[in-house]
Amino acid sequence: MDHDIVISGGGIAGLTAAAAFAHAGFDVLCVDPAPPVTDAKTEGADLRTTAFLQPARMFLREAGLWPGLAPFATPLEVMRIVDAGGETPEPRVIKDFESQDISDEPFGWNLPNWLLRREMVTDLQKLERVTFRPGTATTSLFTREGEARVGLSDGTRVRCRLVIAADGRNSPMRQAAGIGVKTTRFGQKALAFAVTHPIPHGNVSTEIHRTGGPFTLVPLPDRDGRPCSAIVWMEEGPKAERLFALDDTRFEAEMSERSCHLLGPLTLASRRTLWPIIAQEAERLSGQRLALVAEAAHVVPPIGAQGLNMSLRDMTVLLELANAAPERLGDAAMLDAFERRRMPDIRARVAGITLLNKTSMISAPALRDARAKALDALYTLKPVRKTLMQLGLGAG
Structure with a gap:
């Protein structure tokens, strides 16, 4: 051989x-x-x-790769789910899934x-x-x-x-x-890029649901003294392509609005890439x-x-x-x-x-309301919340 x-x-x-x-x-x-x-x-x-x-x-670790990666990794202490499916892009429901509820360590490292x-x-x-x-x-x-x-x-x-x-x-x-x-094709594409913002992310990964798909901010190390996050922004294909083609100023305005300004105005810190979903x-x-x-x-x-x-x-x-x-x-x-x-x-x-x-793509107001209520109900039941976090880590 x-x-x-x-x-x-x-x-x-x-x-x-x-x-x-x-x-x-x-x-x-x-x-x-x-x-x-x-x-x-x-x-x-x-x-x-x-x-x-x-x-x-x-x-x-077992593969011998973690020692070289650890200095660059950002811990993820909290997974925050935000429903912003109302008439305007504002948070209606915010729920934090905290790693300390199931472990002494972060959920993960980005x-x-x-x-x-x-x-x-x-x-x-x-x-x-x-x-x-x-x-x-x-x-x-x-x-x-x-x-x-x-x-x-x-x-x-x-x-x-x-x-x-x-x-x-x-x-x-x-x-x-x-x-x-x-x-399965969803008719979606995802924009991926990095941003800086004035409000620190606090090692919180934030997933904001509205229509078209989630808008996710994942913590990165500070860049040039400013808090930094990676973003994956999922939208229906034609809208994603329109966003991709915008100049930086207009794009920054739209992404800041889509983020519900949770971390303040977002500033591009990389070029944009576009991926099919x-x-x-x-x-x-x-x-x-x-x-x-x-x-x-x-x-x-x-x-x-x-x-x-x-x-x-x-x-x-x-x-x-x-x-x-x-x-x-x-x-x-x-x-x-x-x-x-x-x-x-x-x-x-x-x-x-x-x-x-x-579920994240739905646009009908009644269904968006149902999504927000479901998130609230799942979070309120502590055993269900802990089970969902454990399943997310790969247990079961």
């Missing part, structure tokens, strides 16, 4: 998987068609952020995606068991009972025991294996000698910090199975067990987040 594992995809999920399996003693090749963009000012930089919830941080790639690539370069080849794509997959053969864009072919597809929602490896997907799940999580993880397996709207945290749960299970019987890496029994353990959670979370997103 050339390698124990070939990972298709060098995004955050793929880089994390490479480090985790290398630390566990497996020989790993990780490839990606594009070199990672590791500077926020470079064209193509991913300006979104990722909130690593408690179980995800534990996995990053980091910019471009910075995650920078630090993870730096760490991978120190690992003898990882070969990282950015600028190289997977082009073909041939499997048999005992091995997989992966064709690469440089004309070579490598043999391995397991292929991990971490190559995105349009996964070439998933397509090569003939695994279909179920896709879908929900998607693969029909299967595995094929012969192939495991699907991250967006190759599931895509959800950016609500409740579930996306990448679901991905790290995929890898946690896969790594547990690999460590339990290294000699059976990539065989049918291991991959069947992976599918059985992950598929129920994936289906439940994709369905739940899809429902939450549709």
Whole structure:
């Protein structure tokens, strides 16, 4: 064999998987068609952020990645849900879900995606068991009972025991294996960017619901002496495109109004990026000698910090199975067990987040009123509130 594992995809999920399996003693090749963009000012930089919830941080520690990330992480102590669905963009219901109700630690820790790639690539370069080849794509997959053969864009072919597809929602490896997907389109797009503001965020992540989708402010470290947050602003596609095209002054006015001025006037601190919003799940999580993880397996709207945290749960299970019987890496029994353990959670979370997103999009006044009452009722019942927070962290 050339390698124990070939990972298709060098995004955050793929880089994390490479480090985790290398630390566990497996020989790993990780490839990606594009070199990672590791500077926020470079064209193509991913300006979104990722909130690593408690179980995800534990996995990053085991993979040896957390020490390099911790100095840049902003803790999330409170998840604030705001309903602003009245006639004017003003808060009607504000509810704080506090981490101290269920844990001595924050819910999670937030980091910019471009910075995650920078630090993870730096760490991978120190690992003898990882070969990282950015600028190289997977082009073909041939499997048999005992091995997989992966064709690469440089004309070579490598043999391995397991292929991990971490190559995105349009996964070439998933397509090569003939695994279909179920896709839900919401007609939404998300604007992602960073802002500064005069009122400190206090390590509170704030999700404001009105129409079109949530407007979420996630804490970042101060920038130039001013409090700073990352924003994901979801809207119906045509409105999102109109907002994206506005000049900075008009855009700042609109986003400040949409934020209900909770942190004061917002000032752009980065360029804007635009992303389509879908929900998607693969029909299967595995094929012969192939495991699907991250967006190759599931895509959800950016609500409740579930996306990448679901991905790290995929890898946690896969790594547990690999460590339990290294000699059976990539065989049918291991991959069947992976599918059985992950598929129920994936289906439940994709369905739940899809429902939450549709609820956040409603525009009819009566339904907006019902949404506000439901939030108030759920929060008031302390056992329900604690259960929802625990489920959000991945319990259950």
